[in-house]
Structures are given as structure tokens and as C-alpha cells.
Amino acid sequence: MKILAVSALALAMAPIGLGAFAQDYPSQPIRMIVPFAAGGPNDTVARLISPKLSELLGQPVVIENRGGAGGVIGTDLVAKAEPDGYLIGISSAGALAISASVQATMPYDSLTDLTPITLLGSVPELLVANPNVAVESFDELIAYAADNPGIINYASSGPGGMQHLAGELLNFEAEIDTVHVPYSGAAPAVTDLLGGQVQMMFADLPVLLPHVEAGTLRPLAVGSARRAPTLPDVPTTAELGFPEVVAENWYGIIAPAGLPEDVATRLQDAFVETLNDAGVSEALAAQGINVIASTPDAFADYMAAETEKWASVVELSGAVVQ
DSSP: OHHHHHHHHHHHHSOOSOTTOOTTOOSSOEEEEESSOTTSHHHHHHHHHHHHHHHHHTSOEEEEEOOOGGGHHHHHHHHTSOSSSSEEEEEEHIIIIIHHHHSSOOSSOTTTSEEEEEEEEEEEEEEEEOTTSSOSSHHHHHHHHHHSTTTOEEEESSTTSHHHHHHHHHHHHHTOOOEEEEOSSHHHHHHHHHHTSSOEEEEEHHHHHHHHHHTSSEEEEEOSSSOOTTSTTSOBTTTTTOTTOOOEEEEEEEEETTOOHHHHHHHHHHHHHHHHSHHHHHHHHHTTOEEOOOOHHHHHHHHHHHHHHHHHHHHHHTOOOO
């Protein structure tokens, strides 16, 4: 994948070790904003990396969940914070690249109002269904949805996010009509999916994997170019005849614009060292996350490219946030 090629180059360029930058930073705990509800994919990644990060920085990294508007509310909190390095965020494709196209107005510009620190990792979107839905495979789902327009509901972690757009892409490409039901995060969406209030969902693989392994959700397809190592028997959307329905989420660390360069460097170094830690990288890989560690410039370029890419998809699919 292109992202892996970019990340490999970025990793080679990334500074190693904390160095002698920002000698007085940090001198107090650091707040890490997760712009989704607890239990969601951003939250999972944050909680896996925060212990090692705290150890390297010598200060607690306190996770704070601020969900809403597909990650925009929490990301905006970061954009408007004091640029001193004591409030950072772990945001994702929806709030950093997609929302600029699906929302009529945005409270921030990802490319100018934030300091990119590093791209952390990527993960494919997995399409699952509640086992009570009378379909055993992706093909059966498409056939059932075609014969029953407007009957199947699909959940997402919020309007304008990756899960929403993946569902709209499937509607467009398969010429079916499934109904979007947005939630304030992945965790409440999955709860209702398990309870049968909604019938299917695209979501980050780590969020759904435990339920798939427990047999409480049925995997139908992986929205990536290649099969996921953690679910090798689940076909990709491309294999199933829908190569355009490819959705991979990604996570990155951001700070307010105007962050001093030495503080940004200290943070980036600490995150790269955290991601290179064997225990952390293995824990992330076990969750189905492709680990990435990039320079700030590489992350900024990637955000710009993703913003352009998803703008085209939004125009094609007609996805909008009401």
C-alpha cells in the first residue's frame, strides 16, 4: 500500500531518542484528547501507547474523551488550545481529512490550525452484520438489501466519519439503499449492533475483532486491498467485486498550531520511540493495526493527500452531514 511506503520512508527519517530538546518540557501532566467515546478505536490506541509515552516523557499522559460530530468537537478543542504541548490529541481520518468535505462549515482547518506530530498507524474497516440478520455472506447481504431497500440500517461512529462514508460508498457501488444511523462513537454503535437495533456496520477492525472472535458478530468483508492477518479467511471488498469500496482508517497525533519546534520535536521523538517499543508494537499489531511512525512533514503531506482523495469520494457518494 502507498501508506506503508510513505511510512517506511518517514520512519527512516524520524529522529531516534529524546535528545536534548525542550529541557523544561514537560514539567506537568499532558492531556491527550480522544475525540470519541471511551472504547472506540482512537481510545484503544491511546490507551495502548500512553503508559510507554508517560515513561519516556517523565509525566503522566492523561486520556480525556471528548466525543461528538465524528471527532470534530474533540479535534477542535485541540486546535483552539494553548500551543504549549500540554494538550494534544489523537485524531483520525474522519476529523482530519473527511469532515472538511462533508460538513458545510468547519471550526478548524486541519492543514493550518493544527501541528502534525506523527502518523501513528492505519487499520482496515471491517464490515460485519448481526447474526440475526438472515445473511451468511457479503453476496447474500447485497442481494437482500437490493430486494429490500431501506430495510437494513448501518451504524457509524458519527456523521461524516470513515464508517459513514464506507457505508455510503457501498450503497453507491452496489446500487443498494441501506439507512445510516450515526452514534456518538464506535462503542455505543457496536452496543446497538450487538443488541440488534441496527443490522450492520463498517468499523475499525480492532473494535469489532473481539466480537467476531466471540461469534456475536458475523464478518462479511474487509475494506482494504489485502486481507487482514488477524482475519485471514475474510475476503476483501475488492475480491468480492467492489474494488472501489476500500476504506482504511488512520490515526495521528496533533497539537495546536504554533507549537514551539523544540516541543514538537520532543513529542515526536517520544511517540516514535513508543511505537518502536516491542511491547507496544506487538500489542497494536495484535489489534490489527499497521504501525506507522512518521515525521511531522510526512504526516502533513499525507493529511493533504487524504483530504483531496476523500473530497472526491464525498462528491461521488453524496454523503453529507445534516
